[in-house]
Amino acid sequence: MSRELRSLLAEAVGPANVLAGADASPDYAHDESLTCAPQTPAFVVRPGCTAEVAAVLRIAASRRIPVTARGSGTSLAGAAIARPDGLLVSFERMNAILEIDEANQVAVVQPGVTLTELDAATAAHGLLYPVHPGEMGATVGGNLATNAGGMQAVKYGVTRHNVLGVEAVLAGGDVIRAGGRFVKNSTGYDLTQLLAGSEGTLALVTQLILRLRPRLAHHAVILAPFADAHELTLAVPRLLATGLDPVVLEYVDALTMAALAHTEGLASAVHESAQAYLIVELESRTADRLDEDVVEVAEFLVAQGAAEVYPLDQAAGRRLLQARERALHTSKAAGANDLLDTVVPRAAMPDFLAEVQRLAADTGSYVVGCGHAGDGNVHLSVFQQDAETRQQLMMSVQRAGIAAGGSISGEHGIGVDKRVYFDALEDPLRMDLMRRIKQAFDPAGILNPGVLFDPVEAMR
């Protein structure tokens, strides 16, 4: 059976692109989740084109074999780990930038393209794909699956605001296209938007049309330590009300900054009396306007209670932002046991973060981190060895986030990791609708079973 399956798959994608056992690198068994155990799939399949993806799905559909898509395996929620009896469809060979269309300001790309590759290609045209989650090695296919966000979402939105169209293979092997090289569309239900954030449970995306923007020439970063973290979070909505339109608006707590100072050589950034730090990036078409805006933001932040305001030169600014992006790695290296990705209304952040600290103290845990302050999306590392205590703490934090008008995941997705919170806290009516949508797309439940929902009984 396994041998027959292998030969069918080899026919679909070529023998060199069906890997199993010792042939398959252990990398295929895991993603960047902190809590999911690695799982070796039955086969790793590496299709080279849409037709090959369709052929693989037809084989999987006819035998009800679970299928999990993988980009570069940077999921933080276990959404890119295949089932032991399943196929892992790796998009590593489908990594072509098919077109940078300047006139329509779109990129047409295959899902395996990484953000680093796309950034280089768009820069050559004076254009920008503005979605920059912390990991530039992530693929655009994975970004779509999780509806990835990142630091620049405060100005440019998340993946769903920057994907205009897709080609995708349905569970039965049919290929559909949706959307196109335009922003406006009112022609039936928006299937592109439905696939954004669907974590590989509805279809396998094989091509994306991404919206590009003019790449502005001038950037500046401002670092502002606050003696009072609460004052920092209060300053955030006020800064956004000015219309100064920052491209990045991040907070970093004192412990995380101390760690970054250590691991990233940022000692000069640490301010003795700071409880938290605000990082603001501005961008402009002209150097003069940028300078004016930097002065205006600096004065504004002082008025809002910043202990100091440091406008950084370009190199220092870039180093600080890169360090901020590596906060997750620093945290993992320090032994963090789990991650929170809660999103709350931005004005609810002060109270929510205070509540998190109370809950952490009550359970003898450390919860530290940083966050996309402009978007109310916090990334907190949870240090608590005891699994049961940790899960209770995380459940309480998530419940507090929802009570504050928020949601479980701002950008990492539910995957497998957050299923326990999703199942317990998500509105049952919403869950029921989601399940029906899943059934409409994938009645046999072969696409990423276990992610978002339990594997359907038919698959057992």
Place this chain on the structure above:
Amino acid sequence: MSRELRSLLAEAVGPANVLAGADASPDYAHDESLTCAPQTPAFVVRPGCTAEVAAVLRIAASRRIPVTARGSGTSLAGAAIARPDGLLVSFERMNAILEIDEANQVAVVQPGVTLTELDAATAAHGLLYPVHPGEMGATVGGNLATNAGGMQAVKYGVTRHNVLGVEAVLAGGDVIRAGGRFVKNSTGYDLTQLLAGSEGTLALVTQLILRLRPRLAHHAVILAPFADAHELTLAVPRLLATGLDPVVLEYVDALTMAALAHTEGLASAVHESAQAYLIVELESRTADRLDEDVVEVAEFLVAQGAAEVYPLDQAAGRRLLQARERALHTSKAAGANDLLDTVVPRAAMPDFLAEVQRLAADTGSYVVGCGHAGDGNVHLSVFQQDAETRQQLMMSVQRAGIAAGGSISGEHGIGVDKRVYFDALEDPLRMDLMRRIKQAFDPAGILNPGVLFDPVEAMR
């Protein structure tokens, strides 16, 4: 039966809010579609709150009665016309602005709020809801249903980019909430986005959370006649590449401008040698920057082949934009027989418009209009008395639009009017998925039957 139904409905919403026969204004029988015949519904029902909407839907579900939602009846596609055996649920009483939340920059509103009302309320807080389709008497509920766009979409996106959350009543009467006062969310499928553009076929929306932006203080409008319409359309993507970020980027053809000059007193705007006109609106936080940008855009447009460039004073600028918004009414008054709302990639506009003129000439028709040049979304009025010839022409134009990489409707929706094109030209695989989604939400097919899809057999 009808009497019993009336008394059930009266119990749900109060006797004064169930209208039929002579009680119901003839306004309830039509929307702004040019081709749909008016239809008097069995009852007009005017709920005052979410619970009343739910009660109405429970009654409708138990008897399989068709239900059509209505805001202010400005649909251009017949999507707000109820069936003769159905209920028209008018949201005119649910027109409260519940909250303007400055810190989170959102408005929480009921669906019956008009754009004019929302604009006044947000202005008082220095904020802006940027979606301005041509009709400011339209309601936000209707805007969500059609995923309305309008002139400012080139900078701010369409309704789907500006709605963050909804409360909605499902076909069976259950009330769900989705999204919230935040932009980032990766917690299962995005039901808010699925409802945007669903034309009342999936659920009745009873509350919206809308994203607001800082209202910039300074605005300027530039009018640029082009002797060559093709050159105008070529200039559009180039202007967008500069990063000057216009808030409006419209074209108006010579015939339409002549008509507007007549009906709107804009004689001074007409330029003898012009084949078409470009209208650019800029906005800025400061008057100085606005002035600089106006000069830059003016010089740019001259270099791109504009015959003249007129920076308008604020009053003249506003008058021109308002006249542009009334182009549809002017066109209706002139006896237009139908409307096109095709969207194509913006760089495909020159060739697409040339093809439209060929098709018009071939059939002895006039096709004139204006469009959202920055978005590739054209609004063309079709003057052709013969219904069969007109439908053939429109089918050919839509087919050409799709061949150019476009879609049938950019912002008006399919409704009933465009069903013939949707059925003929939409990809059957996509249609099949949409039908399955419809069934997932509304298995009995009571929500706006005939819109997007045929009424299901069960309802006959």
